[in-house]
Amino acid sequence: MISNFGFMPDGKEVFLVEIKNEHFKAKLISYGAILNSFETVDNKGNLLDIVLGFDTLEDYILQDKCFGCIVGRCTNRISNASFKLNGETYHLYKNNAGNSSHGGKVGFGKKAWDIKEHTEDSVTFHITSPDMEENYPGELSLDVKYSLTSTGLKLEYLGHTSKDTIVNLTNHAYFNLNGHAAGTIEKHLLTINADNFVWANEKTIPDGRILPVANTPMDFREATEIGKNVNSDYDQIKWAKGLDRNWCINGNLHELNKACVLESKESGIKLTISTTQPGLQVYTGNYLSGSRPAKENVNYIDRAGVALECQGYPDAINHENFPSVVLRAGEEYREETVYEVEVK
Numbered sequence: 299m300i301s302n303f304g305f306m307p308d309g310k311e312v313f314l315v316e317i318k319n320e321h322f323k324a325k326l327i328s329y330g331a332i333l334n335s336f337e338t339v340d341n342k343g344n345l346l347d348i349v350l351g352f353d354t355l356e357d358y359i360l361q362d363k364c365f366g367c368i369v370g371r372c373t374n375r376i377s378n379a380s381f382k383l384n385g386e387t388y389h390l391y392k393n394n395a396g397n398s399s400h401g402g403k404v405g406f407g408k409k410a411w412d413i414k415e416h417t418e419d420s421v422t423f424h425i426t427s428p429d430m431e432e433n434y435p436g437e438l439s440l441d442v443k444y445s446l447t448s449t450g451l452k453l454e455y456l457g458h459t460s461k462d463t464i465v466n467l468t469n470h471a472y473f474n475l476n477g478h479a480a481g482t483i484e485k486h487l488l489t490i491n492a493d494n495f496v497w498a499n500e501k502t503i504p505d506g507r508i509l510p511v512a513n514t515p516m517d518f519r520e521a522t523e524i525g526k527n528v529n530s531d532y533d534q535i536k537w538a539k540g541l542d543r544n545w546c547i548n549g550n551l552h553e554l555n556k557a558c559v560l561e562s563k564e565s566g567i568k569l570t571i572s573t574t575q576p577g578l579q580v581y582t583g584n585y586l587s588g589s590r591p592a593k594e595n596v597n598y599i600d601r602a603g604v605a606l607e608c609q610g611y612p613d614a615i616n617h618e619n620f621p622s623v624v625l626r627a628g629e630e631y632r633e634e635t636v637y638e639v640e641v642k
Contacts, residue, residue, distance in 0.1 A: 300416060303327055304355030310410045312355050315421045319446045322639070329358055330367030330407040331423040331442050333471045335478075335593070336451060338639050341566025348567065350472040350583075350592065350603040357590045359408070363583075364470035364605075365592075367407030368442055369400045371427055371434050372466045372623065374544070374579060374612035377503045381615040383435065383624065384462055390433050395501045402432035407470065411442075420445035429460060436461030436627065450569075450638040457631035465631050466610040466623040468575075472583055472603025475562035475569060479596040483582065483604045484525030489559040490518035490578060492545035496611050496620075500537045506617045508546060516543065521561065524604065528582055540584035540601065544577045544612055551576055551621055554634060557608055566642040573608035573635040576621040581605040608635045 303314040312329045325334040336349045351365050352358050379390040379398035390398035411423040422443040429437045436459035443454040495516050497507040511517040515527040528540045549555030557578045561568040587600040614620040625631050
């Protein structure tokens with residue numbers, strides 16, 4: 299089902315798309331290719347919406363926390379808002395303490411996408427980013443497909459560029475497995491399939507080091523209550539006021555590897571995320587408080603949700619030891635993230 303969700307300032311119509319199957323229902327918005335809601339049942343048979351979001355286009359436009367959107371052309375940070383490719387230096391918009399973050403001034407999460415295809419249980423959004431938009435080289439043609447499965451939700455990316463460029467895409471949904479309005483996620487159990495993480499400074503900028511999680515509060519290789527480590531004095535947590543770092547997913551590059559498991563004992567919902575992406579940025583919503591009133595007029599507090607962002611490493615273009623985010627002309631950008639739901 300497709301319905302009107304409002305109009306952009308330039309007059310372009312924005313649509314709300316509802317997809318469903320016998321197990322799940324989701325709502326997507328063509329603004330930002332946003333995952334607006336994802337509904338499943340809990341262990342008591344109650345229907346829960348486990349994704350944070352808003353009820354109006356105006357609220358999505360005015361908020362700055364990337365609720366549910368596709369972030370690009372490059373998610374996360376790029377140091378000094380610049381990078382070198384094929385011997386040429388490109389200067390980006392500085393929107394994060396002298397760095398570039400989440401695609402620049404107007405990233406993909408702030409644009410109205412087109413609906414390319416729609417079925418009862420899937421929708422494909424399309425966007426074309428012109429050559430040198432936000433000062434990224436190459437015209438990038440991108441499809442993002444959301445489809446419901448018997449076990450959850452699948453997200454597929456497919457892109458092509460006219461010139462060599464850099465691409466690093468993610469979905470920035472915030473999850474709360476007790477329901478979007480249920481308060482904090484500090485009691486949720488989190489398991490991350492990563493032996494290492496990307497060290498970053500106070501401005502969340504890497505220096506190239508990849509460090510072991512062992513013997514640090516960054517070790518989530520066993521199921522750990524988020525609240526146990528989220529207030530640690532460890533610099534990587536203290537500087538971010540909670541978790542906001544990139545873990546290096548164990549497994550072979552470009553293969554579908556398990557990234558993490560999020561679980562609520564209260565609702566019995568277990569969310570397993572697998573991805574072809576090399577990294578997982580975990581952000582515990584440390585600065586959500588003060589956002590606009592959200593769905594059902596809820597005011598989200600700090601840590602009301604956790605973003606589990608499958609992506610390339612932050613600032614990868616400026617670190618040769620990080621997996622490459624370069625997309626060459628004639629090549630295909632193809633990534634996949636799978637969200638599987640179990641109820642205990």
